Amino acid sequence: MEDVDLPELNDGEILLKGMYYSVDPYMRGRMNDAKSYVPPFQIDQPIQGGVVGKVAESKSGKYQTGDVVVGMLPWQKDFIATEKEARKIDTSMAPASYYLGVLGITGLTAYFGLMDIGKPKAGETVVVSGAAGAVGIAVGQIAKIQGCHVVGIAGSDEKTKLLTTEFGFDDAINYKATPDMNKAIAAACPKGVDVYFDNVGGDISDAVIKNINFHARIPLCGQISLYNSTETPMGPRLQPMLLTRSVLMQGFIITNYQARFPEGIQKLAQWIKEDKLKFTETIEHGFENLPKALLGLFNGNNTGKMIVEA
Numbered sequence: 305m306e307d308v309d310l311p312e313l314n315d316g317e318i319l320l321k322g323m324y325y326s327v328d329p330y331m332r333g334r335m336n337d338a339k340s341y342v343p344p345f346q347i348d349q350p351i352q353g354g355v356v357g358k359v360a361e362s363k364s365g366k367y368q369t370g371d372v373v374v375g376m377l378p379w380q381k382d383f384i385a386t387e388k389e390a391r392k393i394d395t396s397m398a399p400a401s402y403y404l405g406v407l408g409i410t411g412l413t414a415y416f417g418l419m420d421i422g423k424p425k426a427g428e429t430v431v432v433s434g435a436a437g438a439v440g441i442a443v444g445q446i447a448k449i450q451g452c453h454v455v456g457i458a459g460s461d462e463k464t465k466l467l468t469t470e471f472g473f474d475d476a477i478n479y480k481a482t483p484d485m486n487k488a489i490a491a492a493c494p495k496g497v498d499v500y501f502d503n504v505g506g507d508i509s510d511a512v513i514k515n516i517n518f519h520a521r522i523p524l525c526g527q528i529s530l531y532n533s534t535e536t537p538m539g540p541r542l543q544p545m546l547l548t549r550s551v552l553m554q555g556f557i558i559t560n561y562q563a564r565f566p567e568g569i570q571k572l573a574q575w576i577k578e579d580k581l582k583f584t585e586t587i588e589h590g591f592e593n594l595p596k597a598l599l600g601l602f603n604g605n606n607t608g609k610m611i612v613e614a
């Protein structure tokens with residue numbers, strides 16, 4: 305933690321007070337000095353991520369003191385942003401922190417990954433891993449809205465119970481208490497798996513893919529079980545199964561869909577309003593707890609979106 309003096313505001317800039325900070329699994333990848341879809345974090349510079357802040361002072365015609373904004377902003381308690389780096393949000397429609405979750409990147413990831421790549425049809429079986437997390441919990445409910453049989457995979461009995469009792473999942477499997485995942489998935493999906501929304505990779509995905517149907521679709525969203533690997537992990541060779549069953553597996557990065565974000569937000573907001581899409585958050589209090597909250601994602605400490613309230 306470092307204290308720094310902020311410079312005077314220039315024209316077109318705003319002074320923001322951080323309210324809510326998003327911690328996300330992809331941040332782990334930005335700590336590797338490797339070529340990726342975003343550059344690595346810079347040493348001696350604040351981490352950047354999704355932040356909701358309140359305008360404390362404005363030298364921009366677009367913002368007034370008191371406006372609430374969201375953007376990819378620094379992990380600082382107070383900071384200066386240009387008017388282009390922030391976007392005003394409507395806190396009468398949903399709580400401000402939702403713009404870091406269901407009405408932000410994780411909701412959009414669930415929506416476009418499932419609808420555009422998964423293409424679920426009524427009556428099909430959809431399996432989602434990381435099911436009690438921010439993306440997964442939305443994926444399962446959107447699949448239910450499409451009329452699918454939905455099975456979630458998560459890491460505790462509390463989480464699996466919540467998925468079936470509160471979030472409308474048809475079934476849920478606690479992978480930490482299930483010795484034979486292949487068998488458990490076969491039992492939960494008697495007609496096989498038509499869409500597998502993969503948030504975690506590794507052994508869990510190997511077991512799901514063993515149950516994959518002909519012409520199934522696999523949106524490859526995240527591989528959190530591998531983000532801390534220092535060597536390339538080896539697993540079963542699954543390509544022959546994908547080939548012979550004509551399965552589509554497609555990776556995606558949500559920013560691919562940037563031009564269609566307004567459509568996604570409109571759909572998600574409509575489902576929230578109609579009470580078809582529910583959301584939950586795990587909130588850590590205190591700016592100084594940002595690192596703890598980020599590490600907690602890798603231990604399954606969160607249900608729904610992990611947020612830090614300053």
Ligand code: NDP
Binds near residue numbers: 527529530556602
């Ligand atoms: P989550 O809210 O799902 O938090 C992470 C969860 O992952 C934890 O709660 C934990 O739940 C689970 N987890 C952690 N370690 C493991 C492990 N070794 N094996 C299995 N599960 C594990 O995060 P998000 O919803 O924000 O992200 C979900 C996935 O989607 C991530 O992989 C992320 O990188 C990816 N993502 C991809 C995007 C894209 O553009 N492609 C955009 C946003 C997210 P549990 O208790 O169940 O283990």
